[in-house]
Amino acid sequence: MKKNYVRWWVVFLVFIATGLSFLDRQVLSIAVIRIQQEFGFSDVEYGWVNTSFLMSYALMFTVGGWLIDRIGARKGLGIAVGLWSVANALHGLMTSLPQLLTFRFFLGMGEGACFPGAAKTVHEWFDKKERAFANGIAIGGSAIGAVVAPPLTIWLSNSYGWRSGFVVPGIIGCIWVIVWLLLPWKRSAPGTNEDGIMQNDASPRNTSQFNHNLKVPFSTILKQRETWVFILMRFLLDPVMYFMMFWIPKYLSDVRHVPFDRIGQLFWIPFLSLGISNILGGFFSDQLVKNEIDTGRARKIVMGCAAALTLAVPLTEFTSSVGIAVACMALYMFAHGCWITNYITAISDVFGPGATSTVVGLSGTAGALSSLILNPMIGKIVEDYSYKPLWIASGLLYPIAFIAFIVLIPRLRPLFEQPAAIAAPAEITD
Secondary structure (H helix, E strand, O other): OOOOOHHHHHHHHHHHHHHHHHHHHHHHHHHHHHHHHHHOOOHHHHHHHHHHHHHHHHHHHHHHHHHHHHHOHHHHHHHHHHHHHHHHHHHHHOOOHHHHHHHHHHHHHHHOOHHHHHHHHHHHHOOOOOHHHHHHHHHHHHHHHHHHHHHHHHHHHHHHOOOHHHHHHHHHHHHHHHHHHHOOHHHHOOOEOOOOOEOOOOOOOOOOOOOOOOOOOHHHHHOOHHHHHHHHHHHHHHHHHHHHHHHHHHHHHHOOOOOHHHHHHHOHHHHHHHHHHHHHHHHHHHHHHHOOOOHHHHHHHHHHHHHHHHHHOOHHHHOOOHHHHHHHHHHHHHHHHHHHHHHHHHHHHHHHHHHHHHHHHHHHHHHHHHHHHHHHHHHHHHHHOOOHHHHHHHHHHHHHHHHHHHHHOOOOOOOOOOHHHOOOOOOOOO
């Protein structure tokens, strides 16, 4: 690939964007300890607050992904970050449960387009030998945001009140949008126009198997078996990740009796593990590809190893040591980071520039819908029973999903290689 150093600035800004997305959604999981003390919200009501976020998040994962495939990553991601940053800052004005539900809904609406936009951006700027590593950097920001969220939120809460934990990241997000839109995309992006939409003739990858100028009809995407397998995997696995994000601070406080300040000193550790594994998982996968291992096999090797690691996660419930429990959480996050980087890269490998963002969006919607259904149930399980069933499920679902993956898609292959392979020209329009 032709040397183009702007692409590394682009992926760094995507790293910051995904970091802000996780930081902004994580603030509530920390601040809720103080918010419940002030407003008296129950655990079930907190579950419904998370459901409000997931409702719009689920919708916009698909709608946002589809739109970004059409308007390009530059505009699409800029709009998304701007929307969720304003919504996050408005959390600082909250005085009632209905307001919190509303602001949370708009936060999810903006954040739903984040990862489809990140996947689209990486595919536009990187070829298959660097794509997994670039994806690892891009989505690795989410983990760093989650690392920063607990100590930052606790420090801001102790110094300026819990409301500042929402306002400050919201302002930072608005600044990000300005920087993103000022990036010299038109002059520098390989094979894209000023809107970030792939063009055929300009692309250094114009000898690729993909038609970079193709817009794949939504109905055609839904007819592919691969689409539904990727959707199934996210439907099974996303509730585990949302459980980790939304409920672990309360688990440490309620079950492990960890003080509020101490939670900020512990909760960042699993997310640091996630950030490291996002990058390492992509690096290892790309190294396998560079060593002439089939692309699909390389992605599956890393995902299979990650699935095996999650079998140790139920030990979290059965250890008496807080340190070992946090280490088990970190092990899960390490496995998930390797998994999700190669999962998103596999979608990019299969669906190409015409449908990657849409399929990432569809699968994200499936995961959010699954989590939306289960989140109130989690609150009920926690109140009436314990966290034990949740830890056991967290350890078993990844191996189940991986077995389904290798059985249902024995070989990952690029789709939509030629326009004729999809539909007649009259159908390949919007």
